[in-house]
Amino acid sequence: MNAIILLLVGLGAMALGYVFYSKFIAEKIYRLQADYPTPAHTLRDGVDYVPTNRFVLWGHHFTSVAGAAPIVGPAIAVIWGWAPAFLWVTLGTVFFAGVHDFGALWASVRNKGKSMGMLSGSYIGRRGRNLFLVVIFLLLLMVNAAFAVVIANLLVSTPTSVIPVWGAILVALVIGQLIYRWKVGLLWPSIGGVIVLYALILIGNSYPLVLPDSVFGMSAKSAWIVLLFLYAGIASLLPVWVLLQPRDYINGLQLFVGLGILYAAVLFASPTIVAPAFNDNVPDGTPGIVPLLFVTIACGAISGFHGMVASGTTSKQLDKETDARFVGYFGAVGEGMLSLAAIICCTAGFATLVDWQAVYAQFGAGGVTAFVNGGDVLLMEGLGMPEQLGSTMLATMAILFAATTMDTGLRLQRFVVQEAAELAGFKVGTFLGTVVALAVCMALAFGAGGDGAGGMVIWPLFGTTNQLLAALTLAVISVILIRKGRNPLFTLVPLVFLLVMSLYALIVQLGTFLEQGNWLLLAMDVVILVAALWVSFEAFLAMRKGRDAGAAEDGTLDGERG
Amino acid sequence: MATDAPGGSPLARLSAALGEFYAAPYRRTFARARRDEDDLFMLLVCSEALGVPNPAAYYTLELMPVLYERFHDWHRRMGMERSPLDHVGCC
Numbered sequence: 001m002n003a004i005i006l007l008l009v010g011l012g013a014m015a016l017g018y019v020f021y022s023k024f025i026a027e028k029i030y031r032l033q034a035d036y037p038t039p040a041h042t043l044r045d046g047v048d049y050v051p052t053n054r055f056v057l058w059g060h061h062f063t064s065v066a067g068a069a070p071i072v073g074p075a076i077a078v079i080w081g082w083a084p085a086f087l088w089v090t091l092g093t094v095f096f097a098g099v100h101d102f103g104a105l106w107a108s109v110r111n112k113g114k115s116m117g118m119l120s121g122s123y124i125g126r127r128g129r130n131l132f133l134v135v136i137f138l139l140l141l142m143v144n145a146a147f148a149v150v151i152a153n154l155l156v157s158t159p160t161s162v163i164p165v166w167g168a169i170l171v172a173l174v175i176g177q178l179i180y181r182w183k184v185g186l187l188w189p190s191i192g193g194v195i196v197l198y199a200l201i202l203i204g205n206s207y208p209l210v211l212p213d214s215v216f217g218m219s220a221k222s223a224w225i226v227l228l229f230l231y232a233g234i235a236s237l238l239p240v241w242v243l244l245q246p247r248d249y250i251n252g253l254q255l256f257v258g259l260g261i262l263y264a265a266v267l268f269a270s271p272t273i274v275a276p277a278f279n280d281n282v283p284d285g286t287p288g289i290v291p292l293l294f295v296t297i298a299c300g301a302i303s304g305f306h307g308m309v310a311s312g313t314t315s316k317q318l319d320k321e322t323d324a325r326f327v328g329y330f331g332a333v334g335e336g337m338l339s340l341a342a343i344i345c346c347t348a349g350f351a352t353l354v355d356w357q358a359v360y361a362q363f364g365a366g367g368v369t370a371f372v373n374g375g376d377v378l379l380m381e382g383l384g385m386p387e388q389l390g391s392t393m394l395a396t397m398a399i400l401f402a403a404t405t406m407d408t409g410l411r412l413q414r415f416v417v418q419e420a421a422e423l424a425g426f427k428v429g430t431f432l433g434t435v436v437a438l439a440v441c442m443a444l445a446f447g448a449g450g451d452g453a454g455g456m457v458i459w460p461l462f463g464t465t466n467q468l469l470a471a472l473t474l475a476v477i478s479v480i481l482i483r484k485g486r487n488p489l490f491t492l493v494p495l496v497f498l499l500v501m502s503l504y505a506l507i508v509q510l511g512t513f514l515e516q517g518n519w520l521l522l523a524m525d526v527v528i529l530v531a532a533l534w535v536s537f538e539a540f541l542a543m544r545k546g547r548d549a550g551a552a553e554d555g556t557l558d559g560e561r562g
Numbered sequence: 563m564a565t566d567a568p569g570g571s572p573l574a575r576l577s578a579a580l581g582e583f584y585a586a587p588y589r590r591t592f593a594r595a596r597r598d599e600d601d602l603f604m605l606l607v608c609s610e611a612l613g614v615p616n617p618a619a620y621y622t623l624e625l626m627p628v629l630y631e632r633f634h635d636w637h638r639r640m641g642m643e644r645s646p647l648d649h650v651g652c653c
Contacts, residue, residue: 047593056582064587179584186584187577240591249584317586 003271003348006082007263010090010340014333017094022329025099026322029481029490030106036321039113043316049113051319058327060317062334063252064309065101067143067405068150068368069299070335071398073463074342075371077296079360080289081279082347088293089343092301093336096494100470102328103477103491104307108315109324110480116311116473123479124542128472131531131538133416135469138528139305140413142462144232144441145455147402147409150368152224152452156211157369158395160388163204164197165399169231171196172247180241193250194257198393205392225445225452228406233438236411237430244407251400258397261383262341262375265390266348269382275347275356286363287460287512291504294497295463300339302498304469306332311473342371345394349374364456368398413437448520460509461524467502468532471495475539482546495539503532 026032040051052060077085104116111119117136121129155162171193178184215223235243299305310328318324346366350356359373360366372394379390414433421428428436441455448454474495481488506529513522570578609616616622634652637645645652 047589050586050589052582052586053579056579056586059583060586185577186580187573190580239595240588245584245588248587252583313587 001273001277003266003269003273003344006086006273006344006348007266007340010086011337013090014093014336017098018330018333021094022098022102022325025102025329025490026325029486030103030324031486032106032321032324034320034322036109038109038318038321039315040317040319043113048313049316052317054319054323054326057314057317057319057323058331058334059252059256061309061314061327061331063248063255064313065299065303065306065331066255066335066338066401067299068147068398068402069303069305069462069466070339071342071371071401072146072150072368072459073297073300074339075346075367076364076459077293078275078343078346078370079279079282079286079363079366080293081276082273082343083277084289084293085297085343086340088297088301089336089339092297093332093339096302096470096498097306097332097336098329099490099494100302100474100477101306101310101332102324104310104473105315105318105324105328106321107477107480108311109318109321113316114311116307116476119311119476120472123476123483123546124472124538128535128538128542131534132469132472134527135304135465135472135531136308137413137416138524139462139465139469140409140416141440141444142455142458142465143409144406144413144437145444146459146462147406147455148225148228148232148441148445149453149455151228151399151402151406152221154368154372154395154399155224156221158372158391159208159210160205160392161395161399162209163207164200164392164396165204165403167200167204168197168250168396168400169243169247171200172243172250175246175250176242179246190250190253193246194253197250197254201389201393201396204396205386205389219451222446222452226442228403229438229442229445232403232407232410233434235407236414237434244404244411248404248408251404254397254400258393259338259341261379261393262345263337265375265379265382265385266341266344267382269378271344271348271378271381273344273348274350274353275360276353281357283360283362287508291501291508292460294501295460295467295505297339298463298466298470300335300342302467302470302494303335304466304471304473306335307470307473341375345372345374345378346370347374349377351377364459372398410434410437410441413441444520448518457518458521458524460505461521461528464502464505464509464532465528467498468528468535471498471502471532472535472539474498475535475542479539479542479546482543483549488543499532499536503529503536506532 038051040049043049044051074085074089077088107119108114108116111122114122117129117132120132155165175189175193178189179186211220211223213220218226238244294301310331314327314331318327347356349370350359359370372391375394376385376388376391379385379393380387385393414430414437417436418428418430418433421433444458445452445454448457474491478488478491478495481491506525510522510525510529513525606616606618606622630650630652633650634645637652
């Protein structure tokens with residue numbers, strides 16, 4: 001089949017979802033009101049609560065939620081064939097992620113911009129909130145450890161990306177200095193920055209950098225992982241204006257440019273999909289498609305992380321309540337589009353089925369490398385990009401996403417360490433907090449699997465944890481809807497589906513880890529499983545209580561009008 | 563910039579939108595840093611006023627060059643063209 005059909009059907013379905021389904025949800029279920037005073041206005045403080053242009057807010061929301069996950073997930077999941085991944089990404093975006101992200105934003109706006117953690121405290125109970133913290137810590141740990149492996153793999157497999165990736169840090173440092181020291185306006189540094197970034201891609205393409213086979217007795221991959229953790233540690237200690245802020249910014253711009261180029265390439269190349277629609281010849285050791293597909297592709301279909309961002313920062317900046325539909329739902333569509341591009345690269349960017357099978361010879365073997373190589377072929381055919389240049393560009397793009405998520409993740413994890421220490425009654429400084437956070441991540445990366453690849457071993461657990469978080473968010477939204485006496489079916493169906501799939505996946509994995517004698521993952525699996533059962537129980541109780549409280553509360557909750 | 567910011571040419575609007583895109587996620591971090599700085603300043607001023615010996619007195623000399631720029635901004639804001647203090651010759 002031609003990939004353009006897949007592209008058009010996917011984009012068409014998402015567009016229809018946005019135009020019709022999100023409109024229905026906005027009007028009938030969440031009942032958005034244009035004149036509802038949002039927290040950005042009622043609590044305006046010029047810091048967290050600032051009414052923001054909806055396009056700018058969408059850009060923020062989208063770049064905050066888009067890490068490496070919408071690429072990694074589909075790139076692994078197409079091993080079961082392109083059709084299941086495509087269906088899950090498209091239907092997941094329209095009926096699951098859109099409602100979830102949009103709902104989290106709406107629920108937070110209706111509750112003074114409180115985060116999902118706080119909301120779960122009010123609607124599901126204190127235990128629900130504590131559980132939330134455990135899940136968040138585990139999620140951050142997995143993101144940091146797994147992304148280090150993803151980046152290291154790319155740096156090894158695409159040595160041409162080394163110069164642009166590390167050069168991007170220099171570009172960010174210069175932009176930070178220009179803006180804060182020399183007070184230059186943003187327009188020209190932005191344009192200059194993007195041009196330099198792409199020039200670095202050209203330079204890197206001509207001068208690949210390869211680490212020696214053994215660096216202080218470590219393999220090249222392990223050395224990269226250690227270097228990346230060191231970088232993330234330093235980045236999270238520096239003042240944000242020096243590196244993180246300009247880096248996030250320039251990466252955001254690059255994301256929009258890169259995604260545009262990729263879609264244009266597919267349209268011009270009009271490639272044929274060589275991978276089977278349903279792969280009934282999966283390699284040995286590949287787990288069953290149900291339930292693993294639904295946890296392997298988390299971001300891009302539905303992801304709990306989005307709810308955290310939507311209720312954490314986005315909700316405090318929403319100018320009008322009706323903007324929630326564009327920012328929340330269309331934010332999910334943006335991520336779905338990224339996943340769709342990843343699916344097309346990993347299934348249509350190969351010459352023959354045999355080539356594809358050679359890459360997907362083992363579960364988890366395809367990954368981002370398949371996205372990069374497949375995308376390279378598409379860029380070459382569609383836009384006439386010289387060979388290898390496309391993979392340098394895509395590898396740089398994927399690494400930049402993962403790296404910005406990683407250094408922010410490490411900073412967040414340091415905060416969690418400091419808060420936990422404070423609860424335990426002693427004070428942990430910034431430096432010590434960072435060292436502890438780094439040590440935990442590295443212990444996982446090097447303890448759970450050889451060669452520092454422990455982060456990748458836990459990837460399926462990332463999916464389940466993330467889906468669990470999404471289920472928790474959907475549960476909070478459902479409780480609110482039930483209390484308001486509205487139809488909760490549109491959030492309850494995704495909630496039940498996600499919970500069943502996550503629990504099923506956790507039980508399947510529990511057996512696998514037990515067989516392998518992998519005690520670390522076994523322990524983590526048990527923690528997540530207990531948390532999942534706990535959430536289901538608490539949410540069920542809260543919903544029953546909500547129903548008993550009845551529709552009497554409708555229209556009165558949190559000062560709602562009309 | 564909020565949505566109620568003035569319009570202007572498309573280029574100016576683009577520049578404003580880029581500025582918003584740049585600053586928004588970090589507003590809280592900067593506000594927190596500013597607050598910490600103000601707290602420290604308050605602590606030093608209060609201890610000075612109460613006659614508590616300032617343990618950082620020796621090091622504050624090193625901070626003078628940093629202070630000069632801010633002092634300069636301050637006296638300009640207060641409507642004084644030139645530095646009002648003889649021993650602080652910022653301009």
